[in-house]
Amino acid sequence: PIPVIIDCDTGVDDALALLFAVRHPAIDLRAVTCVAGNTDVDGVVRNTLTVLEQAGAPEIPVARGAERPLIEPPRSARHVHGHDGMGDLGLPAPRRTPAEVDAVTLLRREILASPRPVTLVPTAPLTNIALLLRTHPEVTRNIERIVFMGGAAGAGNASPVAEFNVWHDPEAAAILLTAGVPITMYGLDVFTRVVVPAADVRRLRAAAEPGARLAGELLAHRPATPGSRPDDPEEDAGGLGDAGAVCAVVDPDGLVTHRLPVEVSLAPGPTRGQTVVDRRPRIGEAELHEGTREQPLVDVALDVDVERYVKLYLGTVEGAGTA
């Protein structure tokens, strides 16, 4: 299996990502690190530990990371993820506490100890990853790829042009992009499109197995389209969100990616936190190098096979429970 570490801000859709990762046989989830984002970092740690317990994977090491972005003040997304950051589903408190070590230390340890290069999957503001890269740059020698949920080539969500994870800590995202390892950007252009139909969500909610049932509850908390009405037959449909980035680790062919220069706007004002993706046609290597500034090349996901990822997700989360 692929050694994977998830850095998250659990988070309704981060929880969906964790459920998938612990259940997919091609993934060896070696650690989970937590960062402030959707809610405060202690809330994120609690939610993460609870989800792993509910998913039947209480042994995976979990560490607490950054309390706030490098420069920005912390800004929660409780309006999206509920007061507890995870849909206010009334989940039990976790039985265990996080690792003694902080997230950066755990990341370094697990990356360097892995017999095979690790795939890092950040689904949250990139503060922990930036601190890791600046503190222990040697980790890049054992990182296969970073598949991160963040950014957008098109419209944003936290602002007209910026996606939440990048907007929350733009400097950290800029550090990530220059890590010097292969990077896949699973941004809003694909993130918002992978939606589980209402009938599947209802079936999951009725499942006897707790992990599958939790996935159903979480999906029901994620309206597929903002502004969908209660009388809409698809009202229960829910987006996979961050979980799509983990699908991309096991099934990269479900995405259409283009290798493109990406730069994070760090300027104050309306573009701050935008991932500026250079989609100009005919931009060849020569032109890039002749440009005023060389931007890192990132595999930007611009299209996704929605049915394929929905099937992969459901088959994994439900299949494991009945195995």
Ligand code: BDR
């Ligand atoms: C991202 O922001 C968070 O609220 C979600 O968990 C996801 O990682 C989407 O912009």
Ligand code: CA
């Ligand atoms: Ca997230």
